[in-house]
Amino acid sequence: MTLPLSPDELLSTTRSVRKRLDLDRPVPFELIRECIEVALQAPSGGNRQTWHWIVVTDEAKRAAIGEYYARSYGAYRSERASRPVQSGRVAAQARVASSSDHLAxxxxRVPVLTIAAIEAPELPEGNQAGLWGSLLPAAWSYALAARARGLGTAWTTLHLPYEHEVADLLGVPAHVRQGVLLPTAYFTGETFRPAPREGVDSVLHHDSW
Incomplete structure (x- = not known):
């Protein structure tokens, strides 16, 4: 069963869920399979479909990934503290920082950790948009499919400084590169609403900049 969401509502209310991930409610593996089945309909360069999905539910492996993530997040948090805060976004950035601290x-302990990966024996030099553009739309489709099934996700790449260690932990071959980590769980509370964003006119350029 999926939630009765219109396409626009699904797209505008799929949020990064951090504090509201339900750490105690098991997620049926069949639901994760359904999300990946939806994700496999996403476009990929040349329709090559060289993506892979590593779904981690083993308690010890999740804990180990969590340790790598926390280690990486600690370095990121220190660097973030040195950045100037954008004018007018102090409260919003404080909320994001607090929820990010919690996720780290x-x-x-998140019930399911899903890693989206792609075959890439060598990372291309220069522009890598073609490579990651063949994976990231599918990963976002996974997040949308999860939202439609009452699950929350958070998009993060902060584990990647320890990509090789995580690959060793999970037996991922060297020619498969990880692109994004999507912690997945039921969410607590009611539902989600669209987030405040800058007006379209501040970012829309018609025919020229």
Whole structure:
């Protein structure tokens, strides 16, 4: 069963869920399979479909990934603290920082950790849009499919400084590169609403900049 969401509602209310991930409610593996089946309909360069999905539910492996994530997040948090805060976004950035801190603390306890990866014996030099453009739309489709099934996800790449260690932990071959980590769980509370964004006219360029 999926939630009765219109396409626009699904697209505008799929949020990064951090504090509201339900750490105690098991997620049926069949639901994750359904999300990946939807994701496999996404476009890929040349329709090659060289993506792979590593779904981690083993408690010890989730805990180990959580430790790598927390280690990487600690370095990121220190760097973030040195950045100037954008004018008018102090409260919003504080909320994001607080929820990010929480996710780093509990990552290893999230019921399902899904890693989207792609075959890439060598990363291309220069522009890598073609490579990652063949994976990331599918990963976002996974997040949308999860939202439609009452699950929350968070899009993060902060584990990637330890990509090789995570690959060793999970037996991922060297020619498969990880692109994004999607912690997945039921969410607490009611539902989600569209987030405040800059007006379209501040970012829309018609025919020229």
């Amino acid at each position: 603390e509990v990552m290893g």
